[in-house]
Amino acid sequence: xxxxxxxxxxxxxxxxxxxxxxxxxxxxxxxxxxxxxxxxxxxxxxxxxxxxxxxxxxxxxxxxxxxxxxxxxxxxxxxxxxxxxxxxxxxxxxxxxxxxxxxxxxxxxxxxxxxxxxxxxxxxxxxxxxxxxxxxxxxxxxxxxxxxxxxxxxxxxxxxxxxxxxxxxxxxxxxxxxxxxxxxxxxxxxxxxxxxxxxxxxxxxxxxxxxxxxxxxxxxxxxxxxxxxxxxxxxxxxxxxxxxxxxxxxxxxxxxxxxxxxxxxxxxxxxxxxxxxxxxxxxxxxxxxxxxxxxxxxxxxxxxxxxxxxxxxxxxxxxxxxxxxxxxxxxxxxxxxxxxxxxxxxxxxxxxxxxxxxxxxxxxxxxxxxxxxxxxxxxxxxxxxxxxxxxxxxxxxxxxxxxxxxxxxxxxxxxxxxxxxxxxxxxxxxxxxxxxxxxxxxxxxxxxxxxxxxx
Numbered sequence: 001x002x003x004x005x006x007x008x009x010x011x012x013x014x015x016x017x018x019x020x021x022x023x024x025x026x027x028x029x030x031x032x033x034x035x036x037x038x039x040x041x042x043x044x045x046x047x048x049x050x051x052x053x054x055x056x057x058x059x060x061x062x063x064x065x066x067x068x069x070x071x072x073x074x075x076x077x078x079x080x081x082x083x084x085x086x087x088x089x090x091x092x093x094x095x096x097x098x099x100x101x102x103x104x105x106x107x108x109x110x111x112x113x114x115x116x117x118x119x120x121x122x123x124x125x126x127x128x129x130x131x132x133x134x135x136x137x138x139x140x141x142x143x144x145x146x147x148x149x150x151x152x153x154x155x156x157x158x159x160x161x162x163x164x165x166x167x168x169x170x171x172x173x174x175x176x177x178x179x180x181x182x183x184x185x186x187x188x189x190x191x192x193x194x195x196x197x198x199x200x201x202x203x204x205x206x207x208x209x210x211x212x213x214x215x216x217x218x219x220x221x222x223x224x225x226x227x228x229x230x231x232x233x234x235x236x237x238x239x240x241x242x243x244x245x246x247x248x249x250x251x252x253x254x255x256x257x258x259x260x261x262x263x264x265x266x267x268x269x270x271x272x273x274x275x276x277x278x279x280x281x282x283x284x285x286x287x288x289x290x291x292x293x294x295x296x297x298x299x300x301x302x303x304x305x306x307x308x309x310x311x312x313x314x315x316x317x318x319x320x321x322x323x324x325x326x327x328x329x330x331x332x333x334x335x336x337x338x339x340x341x342x343x344x345x346x347x348x349x350x351x352x353x354x355x356x357x358x359x360x361x362x363x364x365x366x367x368x369x370x371x372x373x374x375x376x377x378x379x380x381x382x383x384x385x386x387x388x389x390x391x392x393x394x395x396x397x398x399x400x401x402x403x404x405x406x407x408x409x410x411x412x413x414x415x416x417x418x419x420x421x422x423x424x425x426x427x428x429x430x431x432x433x434x435x436x437x438x439x440x441x442x443x444x445x446x447x448x449x450x451x452x453x454x455x
Contacts, residue, residue: 001089006126007098010203011118011133014105015167017146018136018185019195024048024103025216026196037209040097044087044440050106052084057114057121068243070414083441092125100126101203108135108167115174133175134202135168136195137288138185139296140281141267149222149265152231161276164288172291182292223262225314230254232336233329237373248328248377250415256321256329261313310340310350318357327376330368334361406435410442422452 014020027034028047034040045052055061055077062074072080092100107118122131138146144162171180181202188198196215201207222230239249282297289295322333340346341354362369368376409432416425426449433442 001093002124003092003126004128005096005098006100006129009100009122009126009129009131010102011107011122011131012101012103012105012199013107013133013135013171015108015136015138015143016105017143017150018138019188019199020103020105020136021048021218022194022216023196023199025218026213027101027103029216030213033209033212034101035095035097037205038097039099039101039203039205040095041101042087042091044091045084049102049104053104053107053110053118056081056084057117058110059113063243065240068240071244083444087440099203100129108171112170112174115170119174131175131179133171133180134199135171135180135182135292136185136188136199137164137182137292137294139299140164140285141299144276145265145267148267149227152227152234163280163284165284168288168292177291180292182294184294222258222265223260224265225262226257226260227265229260229333229336230257233332236332236335237328248373248380250326253326253329256324259321260317309347310353312353315353315356319360322361327368327380328373330365331371331373331376334358334365334368337361406432406439409435413445417449422449425449
């Protein structure tokens with residue numbers, strides 16, 4: 001199938017950490033307004049198209065971390081690709097817009113052969129269209145801070161070396177410089193409607209239309225206090241092992257800590273100097289200026305004060321979080337508090353707070369304290385996924401914004417499916433259908449679950 005009416009295709013490729021989630025959420029929730037103004041964003045694809053592009057065009061998508069966590073092998077990925085292809089063909093055959101938008105920040109990390117396949121695919125679908133690559137950049141140190149925080153959250157300990165040249169040179173080679181639209185994330189933040197408004201302006205929407213857009217703000221950052229305990233948990237008992245979800249770990253089992261208050265996470269200046277070549281970063285900034293016209297060469301690198309205090313607010317937040325943690329994470333959290341309490345560098349307020357937390361856990365959760373981690377892992381595997389309390393906790397974590405409810409319920413169902421809990425998975429998937437009645441993938445999953453449940 002080819003779609004001759006399409007005149008422009010905008011391929012938003014990131015970078016990550018430049019408001020991409022807010023942009024995707026806003027495009028998704030303002031589909032009708034965009035459609036009325038000749039711009040199309042797909043209704044039945046996931047709002048972030050990253051996984052779709054990886055699965056369709058990467059040479060080894062089964063090795064992608066998200067597919068590993070979901071236990072998606074080659075056959076499952078093939079099913080996903082067929083489903084997405086059907087959605088794309090169906091929606092394109094029922095729309096008349098001249099402008100199409102895809103948003104997938106993962107694209108700027110793909111290898112050149114994958115980018116060539118993406119280009120060929122787009123030309124095949126839209127032979128009359130200009131293909132524009134939209135890139136938002138972020139200053140190197142600011143970006144490294146954000147990425148290191150994310151990697152600490154997910155337990156990713158592989159060395160990370162950020163270079164603009166590595167990310168963007170392949171895009172220039174494949175799509176050519178004249179088809180690339182590049183802008184600073186820092187400039188986008190100054191727009192009246194923030195990065196989303198700036199992005200829509202870049203795409204060519206009228207100011208009158210942009211003013212009507214309901215911006216969905218998504219902030220994925222967490223505090224330094226959250227990062228330090230999540231990093232400790234992941235160092236003690238990693239999330240993935242041998243390319244599988246590790247025994248005792250649950251998908252997003254650390255997410256409870258996201259609500260811990262504290263300072264914005266900043267990489268330690270000494271770590272920055274030892275782990276990253278500041279000379280190489282400076283050279284890379286020159287490459288960016290010369291090739292994409294984005295200039296960060298005069299941005300000063302400042303030392304950050306990472307000192308913080310464990311106070312009564314921390315005590316109250318930690319105790320509230322601790323009550324809802326699964327057993328394995330409770331055990332590891334207790335160990336973290338115990339080790340921190342032994343630090344000789346802490347101030348008296350922090351020492352007192354950690355001692356109070358430690359005493360509370362010891363007095364209230366003897367089973368956690370008196371059993372080894374291995375015993376707790378065995379017990380958790382037997383009971384936690386069948387515990388009604390877990391379902392209550394999961395429901396409480398659903399975002400207050402209705403737009404996320406359907407996705408969250410669907411994700412719970414898929415998570416339970418991995419553990420063979422098909423009847424419970426069906427219950428959650430049917431709830432997801434209430435929020436997303438037209439989602440083909442949800443209908444297909446409901447049929448699949450019902451077929452597996454004995455009469």
